[in-house]
Amino acid sequence: MAKEKEIVKFKGVWAYYNHQPALQDINLSIYERDFLGIIGPNGGGKTTLLKIMLCLLKPRRGTVTVLGKDPCESRSQIGYVPQKSYFDRNFPIDVWQVTLMGLYQQTGLFRRYSLKDKKKAEEALERVSMLQYRNRQIGELSGGQQKRVFIARALASDPKLLLLDEPMESVDPKVQGELYSLLKELQQEMAIVLVSHDVTAISIYVDKIACLNQTLVYHGTKEISDEVLEGTYQCPIHLIAHGTVPHRVLKEHE
Amino acid sequence: MFDIFGYHFMQNALLAGLLASVACGIIGAYVVSKKIVFISGGIAHASFGGIGLGYFLGISPVLGATGFGLLSAIAMGLTTRKTKLPEDTVIGILWAAGMALGAIFIGLTPGYTTDLFSYLFGNILTVPDSELLLILILDVVILGVVALLYKEFLAISFDEEYSTVIGMPTEKIYLTMLCLIALTIVVMIRVVGIILVIALLTIPASLARQFTHDMKKMMALSVLFSIIFTFTGLMLSYWLDLASGATIIITGVVIFALVIAIRKLITSRGLPSKKM
Numbered sequence: 001m002a003k004e005k006e007i008v009k010f011k012g013v014w015a016y017y018n019h020q021p022a023l024q025d026i027n028l029s030i031y032e033r034d035f036l037g038i039i040g041p042n043g044g045g046k047t048t049l050l051k052i053m054l055c056l057l058k059p060r061r062g063t064v065t066v067l068g069k070d071p072c073e074s075r076s077q078i079g080y081v082p083q084k085s086y087f088d089r090n091f092p093i094d095v096w097q098v099t100l101m102g103l104y105q106q107t108g109l110f111r112r113y114s115l116k117d118k119k120k121a122e123e124a125l126e127r128v129s130m131l132q133y134r135n136r137q138i139g140e141l142s143g144g145q146q147k148r149v150f151i152a153r154a155l156a157s158d159p160k161l162l163l164l165d166e167p168m169e170s171v172d173p174k175v176q177g178e179l180y181s182l183l184k185e186l187q188q189e190m191a192i193v194l195v196s197h198d199v200t201a202i203s204i205y206v207d208k209i210a211c212l213n214q215t216l217v218y219h220g221t222k223e224i225s226d227e228v229l230e231g232t233y234q235c236p237i238h239l240i241a242h243g244t245v246p247h248r249v250l251k252e253h254e
Numbered sequence: 255m256f257d258i259f260g261y262h263f264m265q266n267a268l269l270a271g272l273l274a275s276v277a278c279g280i281i282g283a284y285v286v287s288k289k290i291v292f293i294s295g296g297i298a299h300a301s302f303g304g305i306g307l308g309y310f311l312g313i314s315p316v317l318g319a320t321g322f323g324l325l326s327a328i329a330m331g332l333t334t335r336k337t338k339l340p341e342d343t344v345i346g347i348l349w350a351a352g353m354a355l356g357a358i359f360i361g362l363t364p365g366y367t368t369d370l371f372s373y374l375f376g377n378i379l380t381v382p383d384s385e386l387l388l389i390l391i392l393d394v395v396i397l398g399v400v401a402l403l404y405k406e407f408l409a410i411s412f413d414e415e416y417s418t419v420i421g422m423p424t425e426k427i428y429l430t431m432l433c434l435i436a437l438t439i440v441v442m443i444r445v446v447g448i449i450l451v452i453a454l455l456t457i458p459a460s461l462a463r464q465f466t467h468d469m470k471k472m473m474a475l476s477v478l479f480s481i482i483f484t485f486t487g488l489m490l491s492y493w494l495d496l497a498s499g500a501t502i503i504i505t506g507v508v509i510f511a512l513v514i515a516i517r518k519l520i521t522s523r524g525l526p527s528k529k530m
Contacts (some may be wrong), residue, residue, distance in 0.1 A: 076423050087413045092467045104420045110402050137467035
């Protein structure tokens, strides 16, 4: 079997936030068609990790490559779905305009969206089954529908890597299941990384799990709870999971 | 009854009102949607410093206001972003600083500053031809920049954080937007004056938002409402012999209050409210 293409590589990465280490010696490889869930407590460095991949932050030490290049050069191939949408629900914008935003890198400053861009936005909305809502104001949609639109916005640029920050927050379990099956489909074409502080939000759809609390403990493929892991930090793990989405429970690191 | 339109000063007034409405309708849509009403008020008041400087140096106060407005827009934009000071504190300080400078410059200017009041509260009946030209030029600049940066302005207004992630120079775009607000304020000085300008930046746009959730339609409606307010206010002020700027604003406030009240009445009776 041919070796899978490496999409993201962290090598000995250290990052600081207000002089406090946020990430310590992170080594991580994400491959094509990976579906990685990163869990960890708030303040554990999840956002910092995402920011580095998104070219918003430079690591103090170590190297990070996305698609073999500096993250800033690969920006157009990264799709990003932000955490809780901080947007004003009353903002005068429809689903269509929100989706087009994802094409900014392709279109460029000052330019108008081309026909090709519009076609891409249409395809992206189609894939998340939101095309029929294109003229609706974004704030009128339900939380799950809004998430779908934000996923479409990220997909519009044909990313090779899709990053989702707390995607299941304030989404009910039924919709979570639907969103996961959508992500599972998308996984055929791109690597997906999902970060969450809520371990119950990481479903069985996720193929690999890493725990992040300044240091990263990688659970790898098809890890089962009794596996002995290296690493000095522990992720606090809830041992009870509710909801219709099946979950896996990880043992504490030894 | 319509003889008054034969007068040159009235034609200029209507033309100024029309041109000012274009700028304030379009920029007002951003001010309201991005919720930067307070910073816009700050820029407006701070540009009074430029009025004073204009008097002091013996140049056109409007020209002074243009420079001062742009400068205070950039100062407010940068200070609120680059320092950890709370945004409203920074705006409050620069707001008063501009006005204080204006008062000092005017105090230093020998002689009597005749039309000072008209810069503060507007006097649309005294727009000279030269100023119409300036308003027209500023209108063209504002429209041109909005046409060029339409999608960028929309993106940073909706979600600035995401815009940064996708590689937009959001800070520069934001500063550009603030500069356009400063220019719009200059355009509005003759119509309603720097004290009242904030009402014409917010009322028409906010009213337009009641009828549409599309930014372009909102801008168009907002321009239309602004024209209605300006013309109605102008006529009322002429017939009733009231201050023009203040009458325009009160006209807007009354219409706004009526529309909101009627809509409230309709929705509370369970009738479907119509959205474009």
